[in-house]
Amino acid sequence: MIKIYNTMTRNLEVFEPFNPGLVTIYVCGPTVYDVAHLGHARTYIAFDAIIRFLEFSGFSVKYARNVTDVGHLRETGEDRMIVGAERLRKHPMEVADKYMMEFFRDMDELGVRRPDIQPRASMHIPEIIEAVEKLVDMGYGYVLDGSVYFDVGKLPDYGKLSKIRPEQLVMHRIDPDPRKKNPADFALWKESPPNYPFSWKTPWGRGFPGWHIECSVMSMKYLGEQIDIHGGGQELIFPHHENEIAQSEALTGKKPFVKYWLHTGELTVGGKGMHKSYGNFITIREILQSYSADQVRLFILSSHYRTPIDYSEKAMEQAVENLSKLVNFAESLRHAAEEAQKQGPDDMLRTKAYQIREKFLESMSEDFNTPKALADLYEFVKTFNPVINGLSRDDAAYLHSIFKEMCNSLGLLRKTEKKPSTVDAYEYIRIILEVRRELRRRGIYDLADQLRNMLAERGIVVEDLKEGERVRIGR
RNA sequence: GCCGGGGUGGCCGAGCAGCGAGGCGGCGGCCUGCAGAGCCGCUCUACAGGGGUGCAAAUCCCCUCCCCGGCUCCA
Numbered sequence: 001m002i003k004i005y006n007t008m009t010r011n012l013e014v015f016e017p018f019n020p021g022l023v024t025i026y027v028c029g030p031t032v033y034d035v036a037h038l039g040h041a042r043t044y045i046a047f048d049a050i051i052r053f054l055e056f057s058g059f060s061v062k063y064a065r066n067v068t069d070v071g072h073l074r075e076t077g078e079d080r081m082i083v084g085a086e087r088l089r090k091h092p093m094e095v096a097d098k099y100m101m102e103f104f105r106d107m108d109e110l111g112v113r114r115p116d117i118q119p120r121a122s123m124h125i126p127e128i129i130e131a132v133e134k135l136v137d138m139g140y141g142y143v144l145d146g147s148v149y150f151d152v153g154k155l156p157d158y159g160k161l162s163k164i165r166p167e168q169l170v171m172h173r174i175d176p177d178p179r180k181k182n183p184a185d186f187a188l189w190k191e192s193p194p195n196y197p198f199s200w201k202t203p204w205g206r207g208f209p210g211w212h213i214e215c216s217v218m219s220m221k222y223l224g225e226q227i228d229i230h231g232g233g234q235e236l237i238f239p240h241h242e243n244e245i246a247q248s249e250a251l252t253g254k255k256p257f258v259k260y261w262l263h264t265g266e267l268t269v270g271g272k273g274m275h276k277s278y279g280n281f282i283t284i285r286e287i288l289q290s291y292s293a294d295q296v297r298l299f300i301l302s303s304h305y306r307t308p309i310d311y312s313e314k315a316m317e318q319a320v321e322n323l324s325k326l327v328n329f330a331e332s333l334r335h336a337a338e339e340a341q342k343q344g345p346d347d348m349l350r351t352k353a354y355q356i357r358e359k360f361l362e363s364m365s366e367d368f369n370t371p372k373a374l375a376d377l378y379e380f381v382k383t384f385n386p387v388i389n390g391l392s393r394d395d396a397a398y399l400h401s402i403f404k405e406m407c408n409s410l411g412l413l414r415k416t417e418k419k420p421s422t423v424d425a426y427e428y429i430r431i432i433l434e435v436r437r438e439l440r441r442r443g444i445y446d447l448a449d450q451l452r453n454m455l456a457e458r459g460i461v462v463e464d465l466k467e468g469e470r471v472r473i474g475r
Numbered sequence: 476g477c478c479g480g481g482g483u484g485g486c487c488g489a490g491c492a493g494c495g496a497g498g499c500g501g502c503g504g505c506c507u508g509c510a511g512a513g514c515c516g517c518u519c520u521a522c523a524g525g526g527g528u529g530c531a532a533a534u535c536c537c538c539u540c541c542c543c544g545g546c547u548c549c550a
Contacts, residue, residue: 030550043550164478164546186547211547233550234480243547265480266544273544302488302498308481308543318487318499325498328512363489371489375497382497386514445508452510463511470512 002057002365004229005306007237007261008161012367017228018259023054023061024223026258028215028232028240029118031068032099033083036106038282038311039274042267043233045297046305046368048112049410050231050262053364056409064117064222066215067103069096070125070198070208085197092198096122106284111293111411117222121214124221125200128209131217131251132188132202140250144179146191146205152184155246161261162238186243188213212243216251219244225252226259234263234306265308282311291316294412298323301370301410322374323412329381330403330413332388335470336396344392349384353399356380360406370410377406389466425473429460433469436462 002015017023027047030040044065054061070092085092100120107114121128132148135141140155141148152158152166159165166184187210192199199206219227225248232241241261248257266273269280287296299319303309356379363372384391384399391399407413432451439448452462461472 028550031548037550039550041550046550162478162545184547231550235545235549237479238545239547240549264550267550268543271542273549275549299487304489306480307488310487310543312487314499315487321499324512332512369489371487371498372496375489378497385512388513440508443508449509456510461511464507464509465512466507 002054003367004260004262005367006259007234007263008256008258013260015260017059018226021058021060023059023229024227025051025061025063025229025231026215026219026223026227027063027065027115027230028236029065029067030099030103032096032103034099035283035285036099036103037274037284038269038287039233039267040103040106041110041284041287041296042300042309043231043264044107044112045110045300045411046264047231047262049297049301049370050305050368052113052411053368053409056405057361057365062117062223063115064119064219065115066218067096067100067118067120068211068214069093069100069120070122070214093122096120102285106288109288109293110284110296111414113411119218119222121209121218124214124217125209127217127221128213129189129200129202131213131247132209135188135247135250138250140247141188142181143204144177146207147187148189148204148210149180149185150188150243150246150250152182152186152246155250158184158246159242161245162242164238164242186210186212186239188247212240213247215240216244216248216257220248220252225254226257228258229260229262230258231262231264234265237261237263262305264305265303267309267311269311271310291320292323294327295319295323297411298326298374301412302374304367304369304371306367322378325381326377326407326413329385329388330400330407331470331472332385333391333396333400333403335465336388336391337393337400339467340391340393340396342390342392344394345398346392346395349387349391349395350398352383353380353402356383357402357406364409373406373410377403380406426471429455429471433462433471437469440464 003012004015005011006013025047027044030036051061051063085095088095088098090098104114132141135150136143136148139151141150166182189202189204189207189210191205191207196206196208199208219230230241230244245257249255268274269282270278272278272280274281291299295316296319299311299316300309302315302319302322309315356376359379360373360376363369363376366372380403388396404413432455436448436451439445439451455462459473463470463472
């Protein structure tokens with residue numbers, strides 16, 4: 001039984017999807033007008049682990065994550081894509097393509113599994129226009145010049161997700177259009193200025209979609225009118241998700257639009273949200289130059305997805321240490337599974353392993369408590385590391401497989417494919433190791449150590465064990 | 476101003492009424508030709524502050540302080 005904290009109710013709820021066994025999940029993707037940063041990594045790694053765990057628990061998951069490439073306005077009223085386009089002196093569609101591809105690459109490198117569907121806002125303009133027309137026909141939308149606004153006053157329960165009442169919305173960074181019926185009314189469609197490179201023809205003039213409508217339209221198109229999970233960073237609760245609910249429930253008349261709302265905590269650097277103006281902006285590409293994908297992932301999963309994380313070098317060092325502990329343990333088990341002489345199963349040992357696995361599942365089932373689940377993983381390591389040399393070949397293989405299974409369910413220690421080049425090099429490494437073994441046998445340790453150091457400098461770590469060496473390539 | 480989220484031992488970080496989560500770091504020891512990995516022990520009146528309720532509070536209530544976020548830009 002999985003329990004999930006639902007932002008809508010602010011409570012832990014038993015997870016029961018609309019259709020037993022099948023989970024539909026929509027996560028708000030990036031606006032592709034600039035490179036992806038650590039905050040994106042936090043959110044999408046968290047959801048990656050959640051989705052992997054849902055599948056691990058036997059659910060079949062249909063996962064959509066959008067790409068917003070139009071309509072996301074800045075406070076000055078310009079589309080973010082236009083800003084990016086002016087900076088790069090390119091058409092907005094080129095800008096969208098460039099950053100979308102870079103985003104995909106960053107996610108791949110982080111080991112974030114690709115969603116089943118990655119719909120793009122600009123490819124759904126006809127559906128968006130249709131939805132806006134429908135809202136106008138139904139009386140939820142009204143036209144002001146060439147723009148269409150959603151009439152918040154038509155929905156008595158507007159504000160139910162963020163627990164904000166429209167009359168509380170008194171602070172404005174830009175003064176709202178005074179002709180709006182209610183200052184809280186938001187744009188479904190915006191009229192475009194003349195010569196605007198990113199606009200479409202509609203019954204009410206040329207323009208482009210408002211920010212929130214694309215998510216309503218695309219999630220309905222691909223996942224249905226009601227979905228199980230909708231996620232994103234918690235800064236999206238208001239206005240984005242609140243407005244999605246308003247539009248979607250108005251359009252379909254079906255409630256709830258989303259059964260469980262999940263929001264990830266913010267990632268801060270030096271205690272503050274990342275902003276280019278603060279000088280604490282770290283891109284995914286930058287972080288991957290200093291740390292591996294698993295190191296970043298372990299850092300992120302070391303905090304619960306809902307709590308804020310502060311990035312620091314020190315926290316990363318701790319993640320580095322913890323990851324090598326997991327990796328070393330897995331490697332030792334694999335080594336034992338290949339080299340151990342003893343055969344046959346030890347029931348006591350397997351029972352203990354199974355118990356820890358159960359604990360791990362319980363931890364993850366409590367609102368995806370990854371820090372607790374990691375503690376269970378560490379308990380597994382601590383329990384079996386002392387006996388690793390006396391394991392039978394079968395038990396080592398058994399422990400190895402369930403340990404890897406647990407790690408994989410969080411997206412950690414995924415299969416590391418042997419790169420063809422390293423397979424070739426391995427032949428030569430073996431020759432070196434053979435010579436080194438002879439040197440050690442003869443007591444010529446200075447030369448043996450020199451070989452080990454020289455290999456280490458090239459990223460080939462040789463560790464002497466009781467029986468043979470363990471070789472690790474790369475960091 | 477309104478609405479959220481936080482403040483836990485040197486550091487990271489669970490717990491959210493009742494056995495001292497866990498990890499990192501540090502110190503000491505074991506193992507090893509050395510290194511690495513690993514093991515053992517120590518590092519334990521930690522819960523922002525002050526009141527209150529309870530047999531029992533980090534956990535519930537009240538007040539105060541600090542940090543962060545949202546309030547039509549954001550993962």
